[in-house]
Amino acid sequence: MSLKKFLRSPRGQFRLPLIRSFRIVATGPKSPGLRFAEDSCSNQRELKEIPLMKRSVLNPLTTALCMAGIAGLPAIAQAQSDAVAGQPVQTLPAVTITGDREGYQPSSSTTATRTDTPSLQTPQNIQIVPQAVIRDQNALTPSEALRNVAGVQFDFGFNGSMQPLIILRGFPSASMTAMGPMSGMSTYYLDGSKVTGVPINMANVQSVEVIKGPSSVLYGRAEPGGLVNVVTKPISSVPEFSVEQTVGQRGLSRTAIEASGALNEDRTVRGRVAASYHTSNSIRDFVTDRLGAFNGSLAWVPDARTSVTATLDYTDQRYRTDYGVPAVGSRPADLPWSQQFNDSPYLSSAKTASFKLDVSHQLNDTWQIKAKFLSLRSDTSEMDISPYRVDLGAAMAPDQACPGTGNPLCRYYFYVRPNGRYQLDQFNTDLIGKFQTGDIGHTVLLGLDTYTSKKSGTTYFQQISAVDIYNPQLGGTPAFDAAMSMPTEIDDRNRWTSLYVQDQLALGNVFLTGALRHDRTSAIYAPPGTEPNKQSFTTPRLGAVWQFAPNQAIYVQYQDAVSANNGRDTVTRAPLAAERAKQFEIGHKIELFGGKLSSTVALYELTKRNRGGSVPIAVAPFYDTVTIGKARSRGVEWDVSGQLTKRLSLIASYAYTATEVTEDPTYQGKTLANVARHTASMWARYALDSQWAAAGGIFAQGQRQGDVGNTFQLPGYARVDAMLAYKFGLASSKASLQFNIDNVFNKKYYTGSHQFVQDWIKLGDPRTAKVTLRVDY
Template identity: 35%
Template sequence: MTKAHGNGTKVSPWYAVLLVLTGATATAATDATATADTTAGYAIPAGSLSSALLRYSEQSGRKVVFSTDLVRGLDSRGLQGQFDSQQALRRLLSGSGLGYRATSTGSVTLERLAVNSSEPQPAADAIALDKMTVSAEAEESDPSDPYSEDYAVRRATAATKTDTPLMETPVSIQVVPWAVINDQKTPRIKDALENVSGVRPQPSLGQGNAFIIRGFSNRSRIYRNGLGLINGFGGSPGEFDTANLESIEVLKGPAAVLFGRIEPGGLINVTTKRPLDDPYYALEQQFGSYDYYRTLWDAGGPVTQDRSLLYRFSGAYQSNNSFRDFVSLDRVIVNPSVTWRIGDRTELTLNVEGFNQDFRADFGLPAIGKRPASIPISRSLDDPNTPQGNLSHALVGTDFVHRFNDDWAVRNRFLATFSSNESTFVNPAPAFGNALNENTGIMDRNIFFQEGSTEAYTTNLDLTGKFRLWETRHEVLVGFDFTRGFSEYHTQGNWIDPNPALAIDIFNPRASYGIPRAMYKETLATAVNAPLHYSVAKTEWYGLYFQDHITLWDKLHILGGGRYDWAENGRGRGSSFNAAEKALPSTIRKDEEFSPRVGILYQPWTWLSVYGNWTNSLGANNGISAGGAPQPPEISEQFEAGIKTELFDRRLTATFAFYHLTKENVLTQDLSAPDQNARIAIGEARSRGLELDVSGRITDSLSLIGSYAYTDTRVTRDHSGLQGKRLSNVPEHAGSLWLRYDVKEIAALDGLSFGLGTYLAGQRHGDPHNSFQLPGYVRLDAFAAYRWNIGPTRLTTQVNIRNLLDKTYYESTDPDSNVAPRLGVYPGAPLTVLGSLRLEY
């Protein structure tokens, strides 16, 4: 497929057309015919020509259009000093064999010189214009460009595992790019995903990456570069720091056809930073409320002159207290990666992530009656003497790709995960019962410890290809994946029987603070659930899948595919890890299932697509019954229809979707069982709703990302009294809008940006029985930044304010992981200020 651009030239989709959206005047053909322009200072470092042209456009205010193929492999010596824009462009192009021209259609383009000359001479038919406005389609920005400030993303691999544009993909997928993460200064993906419709956080002990998507929990199953991370008992990678992220993708609806075991609400895939072709270095220092300090670094570029070996090294160190008493965090993350271009069509990338976090567990606040207890949101019902917990993981991944030609390629990804997690806290006792006397405010407590570890391996092999068959174009995918995970989990202490000496008055807790260290030691020497306080869990999953994306008449797109899964899951328990492992084989459950997906999209104009899809999905349950039996697999089905559009010369993208989703064998906590991990299947639940997501740029100065979700959830079949209840922590109405304005009209203020963000959620039920509610809220955020060049570097100062109006609100409840929802309500942070200083060169 080819597309017409600016001057009518057809450009293959393998070539990106880069339009730099700054400036107002075109370069002329020669000095003699050109109109004089203003002299300006330039600070452009040596490097690739494409990067130099980007810097040139930013600093000169001129628009340039060129294909990446034209400048691929070309370098620039850079530019320092005072020049007019024509002199600057000629110097950048000197020795490249390229010239520049302005045509009667009003576009400025680069082209290869027709004469044997190293000077950037104009073409013979160049037209000198005194002044003109360049108008052309806005093209895709490079998501890996660390300087990119574009909120719009037009491609994402999570939808189809191919590079198909989102406008041609009949599913709903949203992307939060690095530009948004950087503007909002969000260290956790929880905060970044507030920009996506239908996504709600669901933390446990104040930590974790659990989310609710379209009403259903994803149970902390996050994907990284297309491969899933195993969720073990207390041992999964419980946090993702955004320091190493390029973007976050959210694929809505069941995604088992390509990814296997996944919750039906959707899939979250984080894309990590990759090695760079051009040198880039950044150092940032952040500081803010509650003794918040965070240092970030990012360095990358070629190791060899021919760019056959590239590197990237990013990371962060963070230390902070919290608005919650006794809660603190100390975290370090390092992310080295290397790409080896073995040949013109073959490359191998190795990436490593090391993460270590010391933290204080936090189970939140209790509810009284129908609302969270009326006590300060800063109040902790733990104890200042509680030992800190630790969360750590090491991830090792590879990505190998070989392109047979421009149409066919084979790709292999591999990910090894090694993680551990331990935490001690003074928790309500019984943790899943009536620990709080709501009349007196006295909460019974005891001391509890848990630790877990996970070792997991995931890999896949994909063959992709493009071909024509009569009047149809096909983009096919055939693949295989394999996942194996082994988790261990161990508890000590007592979370069932209260210790009278540890009772606390939630309205006046100070008298109960200061638990003797000896009491921790004495209590943790026992185990309430002996001899079943050791557990091992095993997961093995094989999958074969196929997909065909058929295009007819350049307007009709049909997506069809299916997957066959073989899954094994089990959990053994005993008085030791050896005893639990011996009990494991008798608990193994084996399941097989075929999951189809069909979608159709019609694109009557390039800026509008209408689509629909139907899909089934398999999700094996890791939960067990009180008797130790494995649970039957979850089965889900979704119907979805929607509209996608690109407006304002493709600078703004929007998706509007309606869906109807059902899920069978939904698990919930078995509150009648002595085992805190015992689950029961409540039957069937349904979620249906409307979603709107918008992101991109309306003008050269105004960017936005926004969302709205109407979500109607119900338990439609159940035998335990939940039928007709709404699913917990899911508001019927929720939305967000983040605006950024770049001041460009006033020369003296060039480099100034500021913005506002608003986030709202309606009333939500706090637990599966709908016994209490979290009130609705509206939160207002703001930021201001100023950027300026100092020689070859760019310096950015920024201030972010979260919860500008200092409103009290509650984000979610604990999902029955460590305490009952009525005992674990998580408040949102009050007014918080963050300042930052970022240096890039």
């Protein structure tokens, strides 16, 4: 049985669910009473309002016990009546007691099942990086947050540090094969909606969820390794205002301001605004990242059954991509840490605006409806210079040629897109019902999903001066000249309309899940005029959980998945079969210390079939996409996070991932690129007292193959980070000063490589010191 909190008053005793962080508000004269509000990592909601008798006071014991509740201990809140017959009624002034959850215990998530199913009863591996971890580690980029999760690794990735290309269980989150070897834009989910090529503003992130394994039954066409869902910060029902400033080495700076709270007396209208600006240079020559962001949300919550939230979001990203270093022999070239060869005279950019509408209404005691609409538009300019050892024959002068040995390297405006446009529209509605049939409990989900995305804009190819990797002469690269370039038009569209149904059955301590989805899809990546590839799919999902103890469960699941649409053969225009996948998984979950510490161990086998592949051709785009193979990933993952003691919090992971290309005319028997067999991480935070805290961690990867041909390897590494924080009062506000050192021992390491190119091996950052001042009003 879960712990409970009790509140006694002259009218009786009230029972409230255990909450880890809350506010107590003595309300005004129109509604005198105590209002308890939960502030969890994923949401905020009022739990109970208790009317006060005549004249009531919170005694000191109440306050102390409530604050103790922040650490997850049961407490008794007692309101004592001082009413005396004949005395006039007095109203208390508003009093607010606030507390922040500092432990690493994961919050609840609805992402895996689209219903509010407890993790112990969900037949899937779900990991959450809470805001407490993000803040302690001062994670300014998505990859810094995701490194805490077992089985997460990284490919090369384009578009700056705010858009990493993530690998889950051996497979990138965007297909690197279906649309040609140079694609690979960051793909993730924003509050449950799929987006591509959009920067993640970490200043507005509440938590990062990783749902491991195929999820296309509930979320549509997606890569089979899993999905990353970024949960943005919620609107508060009580007034909040904060300012945060981070500064660090090499021009690092991030300023973030946010305000949130109720806009009327009865708190039915709530709002939130946030703005941030991030800028950083790099030890790497010419590399820079800038991200300005604004977010505004307005919510109408007339009662506990209904909520409507509208959100406007705008980001302005400017960057110059770090193209890394080439391989020499079987290892990355031994070059100065600063050296890279993209000195484009332009900064690439993405200006993105989105509108999101979320509606939820409890129809009756059985049924609830949820609807979500997202419309996103992004104006892009992709103007990087790509070093590449292969001479593609477009040189206009002798100094632009290269022999193909890796030194010198040819350089190109490689399919740059000066004026691009990305647009996305998605509508989703879920009908959720909870009812009994005899002794069987049902949680039924019926859903409709429509999704449309399109990327447009002429791309250009131009060969420019080559570079000696040991003696580069950079900084004077000529401007892009469209007249000297080869233009290419590509029709890049993806659309689906889907219906899905899921039933979760509760039979005592056994929980069964069955789901089915039917998709009608249309996708194309080809010259204009090419007929889209239209296909329909029906995909199943089955799972079972045996919760053999109140805090433990074992689960098993099978999932089928629809991955990227391969479009059509570049040369023959024949339709290609879509990439598909299937997974078997078994796991064990346990929650310790009253739910403060959770652990998940999972074993899985994941197979992707109909993998697209590319063969070279003599004319633009210089490759042909065909369906040629199958690859498999097998592994063991262990994730643990939460509180070990009142002072000590921990998040740790280990993954063993064995991958193999099982069918392919060229690469059969090879290991998938950028996937280390062993990865591990551990980060621990210790509260020295009520003001001081210290933390540290280690993040390690074994050796990885750098490309699909396994022609070179990225060496393994272990990186150590540390943190020291101090909290103090500042007038009537709370403040904290935090000092982080990343890569304490200045270890030189490599984060990933483009799997089709030997010349783009990305390095990690050297030792970096950061200081953050945060003030909460």
